[in-house]
Amino acid sequence: MLFLNLSLGQFLGLFSAVAAFSVALYLLDRTRRKEVVATLRFWVVPGQPSPVTRRRKIQQPISLLLQLLGMALLLLALAEFQFGGRQSQRRDHVIVLDTSAWMGAQAPGAQVPGAAQVPNRPGATLMDLAKAGAIGWLRAVPSADRVMLIRADGLATPATAWENDHRNIIKAILESQPGATALNLSQGLNFASQIQKAAGSGVSGEIVYVGPGRLTAREANNLNLPNLPALRVIAVNDDVANAGLRSLGARRAPGKDAWDVLARIHNYGGSPRAVSVTLAFGNAPEGTRTVVIPAGGEQEASFQVNTRAAGVLDARLYPKDAFLGDNYAALEIPQMRSVHAIVYSDQPDRIRPALASDPRVIADFRPTAQFKAEAPKADTLLDTLLILDRFRPAAFPSGNVLWIDPPSGPGAGVIKERVDHPKEISWTPDQPLTTGLRVRDLQIDQASVFEPATGDMRLASIDKGAIAIASVSSDGKSHIVTLGFDPFAPALRYELATPLLLANVLRYMAPDVFRDIDVGTQSAGAVVSPVTEEQAAGKNSLQVLSEAGASLPFNVRDRQVEFFAGDASRVRVIAGNNERVYSLTLPEMWDVKWTPPATVRHGVPAWNDALRRSRDIWPFLAALGVVLLLIEWYFYGRHAAAGLQISRPKLEKAA
């Protein structure tokens, strides 16, 4: 005997209490029976006292026995009494419902064999087929078995707890929707197996995977399924034609105010397919490419978009197919910013070539006599650079300033001495302004040695002191770089250090302008972003930010930043001066179809399947108990006239 809800001791104790109560009620009921009669005169035998007695005696033992038996059966039903041993216990099943992005594709004409409520309405998706399959399986499961639903896409998420009430499972199944990521089958099945083992009570039942079993190449290569003796696969037919965008990327065209856009299209069908890719920027068409993609193959279509403005690039795929989610991708490209350099110089031709080499720099040359110490506007503060070429202004300007070889005088840039042909120049390492500068025998005619103030950074030094310094304002928004020598002097014109130093200064003054921007649309899910070895080493400078600016967890491995985005959103990966924007608006798609092992059970259980055998006998026990109580009530209830048989001949005789 096995009691699921009550132990034998508990059951016997409870039954004893109920039986004692019933017997007491029985005796009380029989002794306290009151009847209203027309007269009492015939009960009194003349000469004898009236027979007033109170015997505690069971007058109708069969009635009491029927009552006790009926209550015992009802108690057994409440205790969910079962015959047999462990094999008859209720089992714990887990449904792993595929909610990957591909489940949003329209369903083909075929349906899940044997499934209940198979949707045949127009527009039904693979998700609808999977729901029907899961519900069909659930209806074959005995009601006593516990079931848990796990939604599996890129992450396996439990949708319910262990539920005895299968209606809650059906509700959760019907509420399931396709996600944005591809199926991580290993994780889903491993999670189901672990949670089934952790359940403790009951016997492990089936783990049922419901879906088409489409995996990414990464998942297929790293497939690590647990050993599942009771794995059932309810396959969903997904034989539909589909071609979709795999990625949409944009990179700033070198030397131009333009973006190079690259779209990759994949054909998921079994036959070659010709598709047209249309690109639009700000709803203005930029071009259309028609590509023929072989079955299971991939093609690229490239575009060039000439713009400096920020906006949204739309890529659309025609004609429409079964899965609309990957026929459209939107890519948000940032504005191409530039730095405004105002050069006060009486010999602008010396500096002009160096500044004109970079299209991101807009130079404005003015004679030193026109210098006005105007404060730059706040919104242009970061993108404005003031270059003072070998003169000392009456009032020192605010903002970013590159001061080239200032003459001696009062105010900022206190010059200690003037040195001819300085030797052995040493560049201070680990400074962004001296990145790449190694040369020591720089041919400088004259250099001023500064008296650095507190907080000034030494950039270059000779044995007599610093010849290049940098300082940052107290609010950190403006920088001043003071060079004690003229990098544009004829002797230095052909030195590599000159453009390198200028580039470092420009990057230092306006880092956002000179950051390399590479934006791309990829699919949600696990994203891998390549970084350089230096960027990977400087983990503290790495940031992965969500659209709202929140930091996302990431991992750096093999010069790659790995992070996971479960929803379609925009993610920025910042590594030093490099910023990569991921528009994860495309759903993560599959590469291969999973072939289940041969030992796996398939489909919804048939009517004679062992799974369908219900081991519940409590409904029968309850019904039998009720029948016994009804019998007792019919034959021994108060309405029954005990021993009174009315027949017409007797009445006639009596009359």
Next chain:
Amino acid sequence: MANEPLLDREFLERLERLTIHWQRSFAGLVGGHNRSRFSGGGQEFLDHRHFHQGDDLRSVNWRAFMRLDKMFLKMFQIEPRVPVRLLLDTSASMGTGERTGSSSDKFTFARRLAAALCYVGLVRLDTIQILPFSTDLREGKTSGGGRHRYRAAAQFLEGLESQGVTDFHKVVREFLNEYPQRGLVIVISDFLDEANCEKALQYLADYGNELMLLQIWAEEDRTPPWTGEVDLEEAETGGHMRIQVDEEARRRYTEAFDAFTARIKEIALRNDGKYAAIPTSLALEDAIFGTMIRTRSIA
């Protein structure tokens, strides 16, 4: 049930061929179809008076007219009509007995029986006086003059309720004081009272009334259905008796009841009356067309 008539139309039509039957002859009990030893319908000469226009010519003394050439009218004293009196028990004990084998309690059955007898009498142009009683004799209802007076009598019966304690002695005393004329007295009752009703019934007969005793009893009055310990409560007095009922006790009870019934029957037969014991489990139709005809209470 409260709005349903006591007797339906079909049953009333079947009653029209019946007659209330009594054996004795009573002065003034006319209009019925029973034979009487009093000739002339009980009329007695009282006086003469002058004839007036519109008087019945059959009452003119033609001999006096021939002799005196004047028209005199003979006047007769007419005996008052003595109605058939129906004493209906409305005590609380009549409200019992609905649970076992009968569709109604004794009181409802008795009212229906009274209504049937009233209709039979009205059809035969008898005058029926219904007198309900329990502790006292209550105000009655007299009906006569044909079947069209039945409705009023039936409404009177429908308005009665069973309550009070039966006191046959007091009731008979009041009856004899109020209605000294002899006649047919029909008593519909279970005859279950605290005092002995047999003496009271004998008084009623000794004063020259012909008794028709119709004893109404429920099946549980004769054969109690209970076994085990029972707390019995008397309907009229509220007296209690806690008793252990077994087969032997039930047998003794039935014997005592049968003996009581036999004594009631003996009183009726000893005084040239009629007696019928009618259980409520019998249909009223069977009771009238079977039991009462067999006992010649009606014919």
